[in-house]
Amino acid sequence: MRALDKGTAAVRSAVKRLIGRTGFDVVRSTNNRGGVDDFLPFEATMRAARASGLSVGDHIDEVMNGTPGATQSTVDELRTLGVYAAKPDTVLEIGPGSGRYLEKTLKECSPSRYEIYETAAPWAAHLVDAFGVVARPTEGSSLAPTPDGSVDLVQAHKVFNTVTFLCTARYFLEMARVTRPGGRIVFDVMTETCLDPAAVHAWAARGGAGHDSYPAAVPRQTCVDLFESLGCALEASFLAPMGIGSTEVLVFAKGD
Template identity: 80%
Template sequence: MSAVKSGVRRLLGRAGFDIVRSTDSRGGVDDFIPFEATIRAAQAAGLSVGDYIDEIMNGTPGTTQSTIEELRALDVFTADPKTVLEVGPGSGRYLEKTLKECSPGRYEIYETAQPWANYLVDTFGVVSQPTAGSSLAPTPDGSVDLVQAHKVFNTVTFLCASRYFFEMARVTRPGGRIVFDVMTETCLGPATVRTWATQGGTGHDSYPAAMPRRTCVDLFETLDCSLEASFLAQMGVASTEVLVFRKKP
């Protein structure tokens, strides 16, 4: 790693981007990776912001792309989503790669970190919706083909995540997909809990947050959404589990 890269990493402090701090304790990424400094540092490193976060801040090159490739193999993008909605896109590292896989006419984001939301609107032409709590109220029922959230529900409280789940199911059209990752029991064997406890850093209020897999599967089933697939994705010192649901046609 170059001196610039290691210096930036030292400056940024903690072990991973997934450890975030927010003035409202909801995981606002803007406090942890200030907008302008991050953009400048990515440019100085000659990387896109997303790749910069993977490689320099998290020290895990390719993690975002590997989730995208898993989703591609599951035909999430070849289903040709016309409308995509993403909760908590942050710097847009998944958004950018999603837009390389498909060409939705409309891409809505719900993001509490305003500087990053503005940047995503300017850079990718997405629609930033008013974001408050866990509401997707501006988005009509059954209007979205692909609803996604990455590395969000392991940084917010149980109530915030659960309330978003109901909303995500509501806005998804019949036949549409819902994709998000959570730190389930699959990711929390005894050895991994030990790793988190000893090497997981200081965390913050709600990070890292666990969410039972069964809770998600059973809840979404009551909302007419069936689990299609799941896989692990690297997160912090261990992993989250990405769940892929399909709303019944």
């Protein structure tokens, strides 16, 4: 048994050395609840981004995800749809992680207040220091510290593809609650639009055990019907790349 343990330890050590050559570490997160730090370790990611000469967001798109410009393309599409035209003064983002969407959103609309709900403590602290955002205490499915009808733009990017359906549903209810009348709600989910047979084959063939529920799918009509029941109408949607597949970005407007 001891020999087996030593062999396992040796394999793990070799794998860690191999991954280390690429600028990443294998770590076990202890300061978040299954959040972004589990698969995007703060120190290793920052170090690798500096070594690549790219911003953290561009490094993640180009090097880690293999989709250069993916974040910017989503922001560009949202601009075209007029999401930033109303100059939202208060923005709230769920799960900003590395801040790749946050940084580009700030450039688009310069809100006076930007709230974040991030479970990974190192990333949250970095975003507060780097961008002056307000980090709210989070339980992983609630926006309780934010008052009703107080936010102009509520968004979440690459979040609801990684958590369970009930966690997503609870966040949906909260997003509608905190959005002011006339405000917008933006998020992406893996809907049936993203899951044609070829995509399902690709995801099923993907190596590794995945990240808990990742990739998690949510029926498109479920999203539309739920938000409609909460006084929010679907304005637009478009596909955005995610790994070997795609997600669908949905834009809702809350009625007056």
